[in-house]
Amino acid sequence: MFAQEGKNQAFWIHEDQVKPSMMTDYEKASKDLVKACKDNKVKDMQWSVASMDDGTYLSITPIENLADIQNMNFDDLREKVGDDSFTKMFENFNKCYDKHGDYVxxxxxxxxxxxxxxxxxxxxxxxxxxxxxxxxxxxxxxxxxxxxxxxxxxxxxxxxxxxxxxxxxxxxxxxxxxxxxxxxxxxxxxxxxxxxxxxxxxxxxxxxxxxxxxxxxxxxxxxSMRPDLAYQSPQESTKIAKD
Known part of the structure; x- marks a missing residue:
C-alpha cells in the first residue's frame, strides 16, 4: 500500500479485542477464513492484519471513501460455501472476543x-x-x-x-x-x-x-504485521502488482 505524497489515505480498520485464552482459536479462525477466500477466489475483498501484544487484532483495508466499506462484503464467499458453512466460520470468531468494532x-x-x-x-x-x-x-x-x-x-x-x-x-x-x-x-x-x-x-x-x-x-x-492472516482477491493482487 502506497500513499501519494501530499494526499491523505483512508483505511478501514476492523478491531477485535481477543481474549487471552482465545488467541490460538482466533488465529485458527482467521487462517480458515483466508484459506476459504483463496480456495474460492473471493472477489472484491482485501485486508492486511496487525496483531498487538495485548491481544488486539487490526484488519486493515485501504479505502477511497466510505461507500467502499459497504461494497466490500463476504456475499461472494457466502454464496460459494453456503449459509451453514459461512455462519459457522464467523461463529468461530465471535466466541473469541466480547468487543470488536470498525472505524476509519x-x-x-x-x-x-x-x-x-x-x-x-x-x-x-x-x-x-x-x-x-x-x-x-x-x-x-x-x-x-x-x-x-x-x-x-x-x-x-x-x-x-x-x-x-x-x-x-x-x-x-x-x-x-x-x-x-x-x-x-x-x-x-x-x-x-x-x-x-x-x-x-x-x-x-x-x-x-x-x-x-x-x-x-x-x-x-x-x-507485528501478520501476512499469514491477510488476504487479497485476485483482481486486487493484479492491480497492486501494476502500481
Whole structure:
C-alpha cells in the first residue's frame, strides 16, 4: 500500500479485542477464513492484519471513501460455501472476543517522516510499535504544528527512525494521532530509538516536551504485521502488482 505524497489515505480498520485464552482459536479462525477466500477466489475483498501484544487484532483495508466499506462484503464467499458453512466460520470468531468494532484511520503524509518514500509496506520490517496520543479538539492544531516541527528536525538530523502519522477519522469518539514505526524486531526498534534520542539531542527533547503539553493521554503498544492472516482477491493482487 502506497500513499501519494501530499494526499491523505483512508483505511478501514476492523478491531477485535481477543481474549487471552482465545488467541490460538482466533488465529485458527482467521487462517480458515483466508484459506476459504483463496480456495474460492473471493472477489472484491482485501485486508492486511496487525496483531498487538495485548491481544488486539487490526484488519486493515485501504479505502477511497466510505461507500467502499459497504461494497466490500463476504456475499461472494457466502454464496460459494453456503449459509451453514459461512455462519459457522464467523461463529468461530465471535466466541473469541466480547468487543470488536470498525472505524476509519487517516494516514497523513504531511506529518509522516519516511524520506525514502511513504509506504505502509516495509519488507523485512514487520515488527510494529504504535505511539497513540489523545488530543482535545482545542489542541489539534497545536499538536499538528509541533509534529511538523518534529518532522523537519528529524529530516535535518537525517534520523534513521522513520514513522507514519495517522489521525482518527469516522467512527472514532475523540481525537487522536498515532505514530507507527516499523522495525525488524524489538531489539532493532530499541536500538534505533536509543540512537535517535542521541541524534535529536536537546532540540528533540525540547520539541517533544512542548508537544506533550497539549496531549491528554499517551500510550505505546507493540506487535507485528501478520501476512499469514491477510488476504487479497485476485483482481486486487493484479492491480497492486501494476502500481
Amino acid at each position: 484511520s487517516i494516514l497523513v503524509p504531511s506529518l509522516s517522516y519516511m524520506p525514502d518514500g511513504l509506504t505502509t509496506n516495509t519488507p523485512g520490517q514487520d515488527y510494529r510499535v504504535w505511539h497513540r496520543m489523545d488530543v482535545s479538539p482545542a489542541n489539534m492544531q497545536k499538536v499538528q504544528s509541533k509534529m511538523k516541527e518534529l518532522k523537519d528536525l528529524f529530516a535535518s538530523k537525517n534520523s534513521k527512525m522513520h514513522y507514519r502519522i495517522y489521525r482518527s477519522g469516522f467512527g472514532n469518539v475523540g481525537d487522536s494521532f498515532v505514530a507507527v514505526i516499523s522495525a525488524k524486531d524489538a531489539m532493532d526498534y530499541d536500538s534505533t530509538s536509543a540512537e535517535n534520542q542521541k541524534v535529536l539531542g536537546e532540540d528533540g527533547k525540547k520539541l517533544f516536551d512542548e508537544m506533550f503539553q497539549h496531549i491528554n493521554a499517551y500510550s505505546i503498544k507493540r506487535g
